[in-house]
Structure formats: C-alpha cells, structure tokens
Amino acid sequence: MGWEERDGALWKSFRFADFSEAFGFLTRVALHAEKVDHHPEFTSVWNRVDFRLTSHDADGVTDRDHRLAAAIDAIADQ
Numbered sequence: 688m689g690w691e692e693r694d695g696a697l698w699k700s701f702r703f704a705d706f707s708e709a710f711g712f713l714t715r716v717a718l719h720a721e722k723v724d725h726h727p728e729f730t731s732v733w734n735r736v737d738f739r740l741t742s743h744d745a746d747g748v749t750d751r752d753h754r755l756a757a758a759i760d761a762i763a764d765q
C-alpha cells in the first residue's frame with residue numbers, strides 16, 4: 688500500500704523509468720476510473736505521478752478511495 692491519509696485524502700507518489708512509462712500507467716488508471724466512476728486527482732512531472740484520492744460527494748475518504756488506491760497499486764505492479 689504506502690498510501691498516506693491526511694487532509695481528507697489518500698496520497699501516494701509513483702516513479703517510473705521515464706515519461707512514457709508514467710503516462711502509460713496513468714492511461715490504465717484513467718480507464719479503470721471510468722469503469723468504476725471514481726476518479727483520482729493527480730499531478731505528473733516527467734517520470735513521477737502524485738495522486739490525491741478523495742470522495743467529493745462525502746467531502747473525505749470513503750471505501751471508494753480505498754478500493755481505487757488498491758486498484759492503482761495493482762496497475763502499478765502489472
């Protein structure tokens with residue numbers, strides 16, 4: 688896992704070999720997010736992707752964020 692819960696959100700950074708790897712990972716995360724209708728906030732800088740997961744409707748962390756965090760970890764491990 689390695690997700691940090693603070694300020695009403697789950698946070699984690701991922702690093703990849705290069706921008707192409709990072710963007711491919713983000714694309715797979717985006718397809719998953721559309722499927723489950725729960726979407727991450729993220730910033731990306733070259734080979735790094737930083738996520739912030741929160742449920743806007745609940746104004747905080749819910750099971751949907753924990754499930755999305757687990758799914759993002761699984762995609763990163765593929």
Ligand SMILES: C[C@H](O)[C@H](O)[C@H]1CNC2=NC(N)=NC(=O)C2=N1
Nearest residue numbers: 724725726727741742743744745
């Ligand atoms: C209408 C739709 O179900 C909502 O807007 C969904 C879409 N994706 C979402 N993503 C996140 N992270 N939080 C939400 O509350 C949320 N709501």
